Amino acid sequence: MSANSAPPTATDAGKPSGSGFRIPRVPFWAQIVAGLVLGVLLGWLARSQDIDWLYTTLDQVGHIFVQLLKLAVAPLVFFAILVSITNLRKVNNAARLATRTLLWFMITSLIAVAIGLGIGLVTNPGAGTGLTPKDGELPESKGSWLDFLTGIIPDNVITPFTELNVLQIVFMAAVAGIAALQLGEKAKPILTLSESILELLQKALWWVIRLAPIGTVGLIGYAIADYGWDLIGKYATFTADVYIGCALVMFGVYPLLLATVAKVSPLQFFKGAWPAIQLAFVSRSSVGTMPVTQKVTERLGVPKEYASFAVPFGATTKMDGCAAIYPALAAIFIAQIFDVQLGIGDYLLIAFVSVIGSAATAGLTGATVMLTLTLSTLGLPLEGVGLLMAIDPILDMMRTATNVAGQALVPVIVAAREKILDHDAYNSASASPVDEAEVEVEDARPSGVPVAV
Secondary structure (H helix, E strand, O other): OOHHHOOOOEOOOOOEHHHOOOOOOOOHHHHHHHHHHHHHHHHHHHHHOOOHHHHHHHHHHHHHHHHHHHHOHHHHHHHHHHHHHHHHHHOOOHHHHHHHHHHHHHHHHHHHHHHHHHHHHHHOOOOOOOOOHHHOOOOOOOOOHHHHHHOOOOOOOOHHHHOOOHHHHHHHHHHHHHHHHHHHHHHHHHHHHHHHHHHHHHHHHHHHHHOHHHHHHHHHHHHHHHHHHHHHHHOHHHHHHHHHHHHHHHHHHHHHHHHHHHOOOHHHHHHHHHHHHHHHHHHOOHHHHHHHHHHHHHHOOOOHHHHHHHHHHHHHHOOOHHHHHHHHHHHHHHHHHOOOOOOHHHHHHHHHHHHHOHHHOOOOOOOHHHHHHHHHHHOOOOOHHHHHHOOHHHHHHHHHHHHHHHHHHHHHHHHHHOOOOOHHHHHHOOOOHHHHHHHHHHHHOOOOOOOOO
16 A cells, blocks of 8 residues: 555544544633623623614523523423432432531521621621612512412412422422332332433533523623613622622632531532533523533532432522522611611521521522512511612622532532542542533444433
């Protein structure tokens, strides 16, 4: 055989060198960062040059991405909770794990609300804003303890899905899961079907998640174009308080707990969990981020059977950003605007509501229900909610990122304490789960064996 007809040599990566130039794959995290930068630039351009078509386009791109995430929320929550409860039968000391998970949810929420209160008392976020009670307005929806307690049980099985009442969906899923455990083998066909539907939903949601960089351009660009820096200026102290409070919890409290309680590397945790945290920042939805959160939690060494319970449970109840830091700061902010003096008893009530009532947020975009629940408990005017609605999307990005970080953190802590954490997997977790999921599928194709991602 002549030199001209010789087959192309193989490279170190196992790919033929003669296959031509291939564009290198950009990591998912880098795509998100690029989307953030491009969104800021386009948003600034749309606002500064008053480009209506660009403003509208950014709004529609972001809206479509969020709607695609919400489309899967109701069935995803139902089947995720149902399957997660039934998966506990595969775990030793399931009741102990569930109890420890709930306990750490409460402990971290209590720490978060204490930080929120401390920052609010030091900075006085309502002072010097120029806002008055007349600037506030009643929210369209509000929460109360009676609504919270009676609203858990739905009137029928259809309405919670059509109206996206996540708390009622969680209730029905929990009842169905416990009933399936009681039935044993008789419920096996239903469980098999539920697991298949859950995999189908997660697969479809992975496709939506792949669109996150494009959604990021729309969401961030619209926020900059619509709100601008002038509006943020009025809420500068409050906005800074929320971001600083969330940052202290995420990069201060969480690493401290990882190092002292779980005795693992905090830096390694963020290497593994970062894809979920950055997606949460963009999407502003804990439930929409749930498949990524579960994937990174498993790759941080948490057993799949336990992670499949703890992460869905956390995505609907564990809200350090939305249900702890934010309500604490917002209550102080609104009290100062309306010239209401808060005492020690009021601060204790804020902590109580944050720890007990966090399920009211239910993993959806925004924390209005939780805020109204806090204000009504304190007797503060609900019109105060209207003061914060304009700035809410910008605040919600950091709040949701903190939520999701906590939802990945607690399973790691509990697994480490119970000595079921795979430390080798934890110490090697660094790649984006979205990128690795694609590699798994490609690697599976030659053998014909499907790989669930």
